[in-house]
Amino acid sequence: xxxxxxxxxxxxxxxxxxxxxxxxxxxxxxxxxxxxxxxxxxxxxxxxxxxxxxxxxxxxxxxxxxxxxxxxxxxxxxxxxxxxxxxxxxxxxxxxxxxxxxxxxxxxxxxxxxxxxxxxxxxxxxx
Numbered sequence: 792x793x794x795x796x797x798x799x800x801x802x803x804x805x806x807x808x809x810x811x812x813x814x815x816x817x818x819x820x821x822x823x824x825x826x827x828x829x830x831x832x833x834x835x836x837x838x839x840x841x842x843x844x845x846x847x848x849x850x851x852x853x854x855x856x857x858x859x860x861x862x863x864x865x866x867x868x869x870x871x872x873x874x875x876x877x878x879x880x881x882x883x884x885x886x887x888x889x890x891x892x893x894x895x896x897x898x899x900x901x902x903x904x905x906x907x908x909x910x911x912x913x914x915x916x917x918x
Contacts, residue, residue: 799834812838813860819886820874821866824905829890832904836886839904843878843885846870877908 801808815835819825820842827835842861845853849871857867878885889903 798837799830801830801834813862816842817861817863817866819904819906820861820870821863823909824903826891826901826903828894829888829900829902832888832902835904836888840883840885842870843874844883846875847879849875874906881907 801811803811811831812835815825815827815831816839819835819839825835838860842857845857854867854871857870858864861867861870885907887905887907887909889905891901891903893899894901
């Protein structure tokens, strides 16, 4: 029986899986869009929504909780300043999964995980 065993193992050890999810959440919040497999996207979505909820809370304890998971001060600053304002009036569902077909090498189902307010032209406009 699998009672009270939430989450997928994704064929990794606990430490490897935790590090992978941390890196993917950091990349998602930094770039606002990542391409990954469908199973990984579903797992990362759970954590990313919780991080955005922490950003919406905005207090010191929430910032420290986010820093204990994300560990990139620039991404946490972006989460608590920029992304917080975008999602303040939204009650949940901050991410979107778009299935894109199967990967060529191993036929793994691929997906795009992006934030709901992602705009296509936002990423390369530093000039």
